[in-house]
Amino acid sequence: MPALRPRYEALARRRVGALNESQAASYRAVGFKSRGLATHTNASRLLRTDRMRQRIAELQEQAAKRHERTIDTIGRQLDEAHEMALRLGQPGAAVAASMALARLYGLIANRSESRAASGFEACKTPADVIDMMIEEAGTIEAALSGLDAMRDKLMKRMEDRSIDQPSIAYCSTA
Secondary structure (H helix, E strand, C coil): CCCCCHHHHHHHHHHHHCCCCCHHHHHHHCCCCCCCHHHHHHHHHHHCCHHHHHHHHHHHHHHHHHHHHHHHHHHHHHHHHHHHHHHCCCHHHHHHHHHHHHHHCCCCCCCCCCCCCCHHHHCCCHHHHHHHHHHHHCCHHHHHHHHHHHHHHHHHHHHHCCCCCCCCCCCCCC
8 A cells, every 4th residue: 555644644553553542532643633523523534535444454454463473472482381381390380371371362360450441431521421422423413313312211211110200301403
């Protein structure tokens, strides 16, 4: 694939590397200037182009191959350590190698491990939630439609549980 402009390349690389970041945040982080909804719109429009999609796919493929090679290499090394520990009569070292293999392949997680917040978990303010809803839904109208559907489901649940319904003002998107 022909080289992308430097900022486009930076955006493609950032989208592959910064998995918990919104398109708009990536767009701003690489130096594009826009505000508000225009940032979301411009980022989405640029990222949907064929050139950007192809480049992101290439970068993802490269990252997956690197990750696979790294995991395979470490796995082989731990297998060898396990075999050596058994040959040398060191059961503790063999168990340690087995446990490391299990953690490497995701079969065991340390209690101290915590995953980074993503999506709505990363939202700290109501504005962050709104931005995330618009990004997830694609448009403001789709986000409002989703909110209307959630409100309807909540009202139905309240009716099913025979809870007195408070008077709730309903905002129409029309």
